[in-house]
Amino acid sequence: GGGRGAPISALEDLMRRKGVDQAWQALEDMQSQGVFVDRFTVSRMLMKTVSDGGARWSPQKVYRGIGLVERFVELQPEEADEVLFNALLDTCCRMKDLGRLETTMEKMKELQIYPSHVTLGILVKAYGQAGDINKVLKVWEDMDEQRTQANAVTYGCMIDACVKCGHVLKAVDIFQDMKKKKKHRNTILYTTLIKGYGMEKDVKNALQLFREMKEEGVPYNTITYNSIIDVCIKCSEVETAEDLLREMISSGGGVEPDLITYSTVLKGYCHAGDLDKALQVAETIKACGLKCDELVYNTLMDGCVKANDLSAGIGLFAEMTQSGMQPSLITHSILVRLYQRNGYKGDAYDAVAQLYQHHGIERPQGVPERGGSKNSSRKGRQSMATKPGQVPPKGSAGGTARNAAAASQRESSRGPPPYGPPPHYGPPPMYGHDPRRLGGYPPPHYMDEYDYGPGPYGPPPMLGSGPPVLGTSVVPHGMAELPYGAGGHPYPPYGP
DSSP: OOOTTSOOOHHHHHHHHHOHHHHHHHHHHHHHTTOOOOHHHHHHHHHHHHHHSGGGOOHHHHHHHHHHHHHHHHHOGGGOOHHHHHHHHHHHHHTTOHHHHHHHHHHHHHTTOOOOHHHHHHHHHHHHHTTOHHHHHHHHHHOHHHHHHOOHHHHHHHHHHHHHTTOHHHHHHHHHHHHHTTOOOOHHHHHHHHHHHHHTTOHHHHHHHHHHHHHTTOOOOHHHHHHHHHHHHHTTOHHHHHHHHHHHHHSOSSOOOOHHHHHHHHHHHHHHTOHHHHHHHHHHHHHTTOOOOHHHHHHHHHHHHHHTOHHHHHHHHHHHHHTTOOOOHHHHHHHHHHHHHTTOOTTHHHHHHHHHHHTTOOOOTTOOSSOOOHHHHHHHHHHHTTOOOOOOOSOOOGGGHHHHHHHHHHOOTTOOOOOOSOOOOOSOOOOOOOSSOOOOOOOOSSGGGOOOOSSSSSSOSSOOSSOOOTTSOSSOOHHHHOOOSBTTSSSSOBOO
16 A cells, blocks of 8 residues: 555556656556456556646656556456546546546446545536536536535535635635535635636736635735736726736745746736836836746837837847747747838848847748738737747847837848847836726736646645746645655545
8 A cells, every 4th residue: 555654566566666657567567467447546646647647747658657547447446436537537637538437437436436525626627627517517517425525625625626626616605605614715726716807807806815815814825816916907907917916026935036927017008008117017027037028028019119219119129039938929020010101111030030030030931922911910919819938048139129129120130239238227127007998908918827737636735835837736745755654645634
């Protein structure tokens, strides 16, 4: 079993020494020889397969693991238990393979293995991420006994599934039910509902829920602040977003703004046409030791299109390339629109081509040599609002835009001009109130960076307050970290 003080299995030892791939090969050999294998090691191997590589694991390897676990169930049905099946269901959920998930549930019923509230959490999570509200609600109703056992994490899966499916009122109903049972004091539950209100553009209820957290003694974290700030920006409440950012900075509770926080505010300024404030936020990002990514640059350059400021846009492009980033097709489409806005009609593509040549970089694949339809430009603009950028090597950002721009625009293709150091802006500014109101706001393109973590039902009940690493899950896969032995199994405690 691998409990503390108990000898670990040969398969477990092999996995620790040589990795899970070698362990799967050994399991296959053992199965062909009819050698007994314990369920604990097999469960752990499957969980480790999807936790080791994070977002980079190979589907081929995962499905090989699923197949070998299914074979284990066929060969040793007496060893299969609810925990092993939950590991299988969770893996199918991560692979978004509902067909395999439902087949696994049928096998579980066939072997008369009783599902727990953990199983319920996995199922509603799987159907929620697929956007199938009917199956979410059916599973929740059918598994009434498991529902009575549900803890905050299981409820969190259900609330998140309803929000993902756009059924915020149902999510609120479930949350109110949790309040009656005193199970609602949880950061993730509140944050999920705040995001749900954001989808409905209901800033009033989102703010009310945010303030209720303090009254209920539920701590804020960075994701909570980012979620409520995003709701404010989406609902044209830029001043409220600024107040929340100030509150976040001055709270002294260890909750600090991250790249997403600043980028959300920056995006709001760009859509309001306030390019100066947006550039000031870019300087604050650098002053805080954070790195501007491609999405920040693209948002700023799109702001230059709205402000009809060609020189600033060219300067930002120069800084983007100097920081080591390879501009994408989206960047190219923004630059074309920037030139078109400034009187370059038929030759906007030629002007952008010369700009790329001037900086010694290749234009992205798929760019037409001349002209191009307005639809392609519009398409680039729309995708810019949703596609998350990559975090680049450290480099300079928006502050030098205006200084660099005029020289860059006039310079010929003889080589890059000496831009000099960026100007000194002083300490990070505190944002003043902008009397202008934001107009229509597109769907958020930073919030998707946050994933509440893999595993059978998301993260542990309380996330840490530190800023997450972009492009990864906020929390590790907790199941794979748990030792086996007395009370150490991920779900029901097993004896040593």
